[in-house]
Amino acid sequence: MLDVKNLSLKKQKEILRDLNLSIPPHRATLLLGKSGSGKTTLLRCIAQLETHYLGSVIYQEKSLNKLPPKQRCQIVGFISQSFSLFPHMNVLDNCASAFRVLFGAKKNSAYARVEEVLCLLDMEKLALSFPHHLSGGQQQRVAIARALVLDPAFLLFDEPTSALDPENRELFIQVVRNLLKSGTGVVIASQDMHLAAKLLDLAYFLEGGSFIESYNVQDGQPLCKEGRIFQFLESFDFY
Secondary structure (H helix, E strand, C coil): CEEEEEEEEECCCEEEEEEEEEECCCCEEEEECCCCCCHHHHHHHHCCCCCCCEEEEEECCEEHHHCCHHHHCCCEEEECCCCCCCCCCCHHHHHHHHHHHHHCCCHHHHHHHHHHHHHHCCCHHHCCCCHHHCCHHHHHHHHHHHHHCCCCCEEEEECCCCCCCHHHHHHHHHHHHHHHHCCCEEEEEECCHHHHHHHCCEEEEEECCEEEEEEEHHHCCCCCCCCHHHHHHHCCCCC
16 A cells, blocks of 8 residues: 655645545556646655655655655656657667666666566567657557556556547556556546546545545445536546
């Protein structure tokens, strides 16, 4: 379990307000809400890309902000909305770079690990391609592969379908389902009602930096029709 406890963040204004969240493995945790609600900032705090927060992010009784990068990257991997691939590196080197730097892996063993992960994502034939030769969906799978090479317990996705066409959105949903089957916990910040409806499991609705509603499908209770999560999904004709 990855636990967020009493997490707050204030810059010019308060962005996150005393958030508490338990993120289990094997399940999809959705962070829903309008733009500016705090979803991306919360993901960045969990990933330790934003460090000036109050509160704690804890995994197996250890605070992530006290761990060295090598250990943190095996707990959380972060896939940004822009994918953040190195334009001057091919797929193989993009995926191998962090593994080589953090773990001191030699080139051959790093490439072998990358090729193994690329096969899982049906990307092995594009190993020598550069990012500008790839579609948005392919670039996303490279970013996922780069994170998976480090074998994290949880993957965090920021608006993963914002630049994808319908076909690649469905491919992404299948990738997430495969990740969940393999035991990886997944956290997704999204405004995409289609994605949320297809992956609804654990959901939290943010507004003004606070959780105003949550839902757990395993509780067996229907969504509250007056609630924000239902209203969000209703536009997709969820029912």
